[in-house]
Amino acid sequence: MEKNRRTFLKAAGASAVGLSIAPAMKAHAFGEYFMPSDQTGQQENALIGKHWGMVIDLTKMTEEISAKLTEVCHAAHNVPKLDNIKHEIKWIWGEHFDHAFTDHMNLYISDAMKHAPVPVLCNQCENPPCVRACPTKATFKREDGIVLMDFHRCIGCRFCMAACPYGSRSFNLQDPRNGLENRKPTNPQFPTRMKGVVEKCNFCAERLAVGKIPLCAEVSEGAITFGDLSDPESEIRKVLSASFTIRRNPGLGTGPSVYYIVGGGGDHA
């Protein structure tokens, strides 16, 4: 009797899962961007680095590419679209030059830079103030330099948000699943968050684990180079040595790992 009941429940459970997954699978038309978030075991093809970094070439950046980065990233990471602008969650988004680079005030900046959207995201700092501030180690720096969040440990004190000098962090002022209705398709492979925790860009740690570079770099049409800053032979180091790059507020001592190539004349945009 007991056994029968258990078998029945199993079967019922399985079919329920099947019923709910089937439409979800169909919904993911651009599933090529969705990768499993399972980080329990390291896969053979995982990308291993000592200090992951990014170079964003603003001379190649257009409104379209910038908007695409945001859309694709937010879809892949189930970042909610909420009606209340105050509750907004952002992982990567386009800013004006003077907001992104507050210490580079320049009235006579080139037209190209004045109008280029500057994608901003977590800078994966070498010396992250958010990690210093967190009272529970819910946000921490991994060996490869990526600053990550443990959503199950975060107590929602928002000290990390006060500490971040780049405004890169968002707080779930309500259940983010409320905002997934407007966000279709969602990605069942990546965990959704709960209310009351902080979240931010994770440099696509879930993709690195399966040998893929971050999504924004992949869809950037060559505007974003991703790689290991500690490897002098890496592509990213070659890009860095070939161009003049700047970082956001390096004077604060945070050591941002995201670099920007700024343009000269107006013929790029």
Next chain:
Amino acid sequence: MLEKAIKGTKNYWLLLIVLSGIAGIGFLVYLNQFSFGLGITGLRRDVTWGFYIAQFTFLVGVAAGGVMLVLPYYLHDYKAFGRITILGEFLAVGAIVMCLLFIVADMGQPIRAMNVILNPTPYSMLFWDFVVLNTYLVLNIVIGWKLLEAERNYVKPPAWVKVLIYISIPCAFGIHTVTAFLYSGLPGRHFWLTAVLAPRFLASAFAAGPSFLILLCLIVRKFTNFDPGTKAMRTLMKIITYALIANIFFFACELFTAFYSGIPSHISHIQYLFMGHDGHGVLVPWMWTSMTLMVTAIGLLIVPSIRNNEKMMPVLCLMVFFGTWIDKGMGMMAGGFVPNPLHQYNEYVPTVKEIIITLGVYATGFMVLTILYKIAVSIKEEVKA
């Protein structure tokens, strides 16, 4: 001694009923916040601490202010404070209870609060704030209780209580210094990134705390047979005068550094608070009210005949209390977050629900305070009789 808390006049019970009513309403609204999330408040992505943390910061100061009775009595043998140090200690208890409740009210995941203990993180200032606040709370409960017990039994308090008192004095400075360090160690928040923040916090604390104490003393004198003593209150008024002048002086130092250096990121926050920016300026009238209250209070406090006049005392204390409350509460929060690190102006205004929850926490703290003061005063009356 607890029996003193359950034997009281009709007014005592009425006060407790009213306070518990407000606390109850606050709790009901909090349930709404608990289920929906902090989105019911006016907080937003750019202003992530608001009314709750403003109250927390201010009340840490009120708690620390009690030391202005303890220190002169125990370190300088200033006898006039002897009979009321207990009021300072119990005020600290009530204030810290409110501080802790405000922290819980502000947490996104309050049920995980113990993660701070389970994963102690010594490089986080919040961890240390948690440690010093709780230490100070326990110290004041034990000290207050033991002193009162000794007084009731006409014996000297045990020697170890005195040791605890000596520990509690630096602890009082510690709670407010560490609370200031929550803010003053953050890169990119230039309004807070100043070494004078902790001294300024202490100065405003030693103005606000004693102001509140005098108000409580006047209430105690009016409704009970215990007289805290005119001399003690006059000395406290003198302490308030110096502390308030120091607070304004530190603020003037901030103004000089920001405006003479001309560094925009230092200027912009002060400008936003007092002048507004491009149509954003909800706090402008509040900040000017605060400054007017504090500066006028200084003008009146430095005149001995006004300062020592008992009719003027409550007026002056209310001016100081509300002036510092705006300055260190909302002014300190919104000033730090607006403009944001990207120099964008997104303002914050608390919602009605947020204010009701805040009142609920205040009512709870005042209940604790009422009960503790009732016990203390009853024993004082008993000893006197």
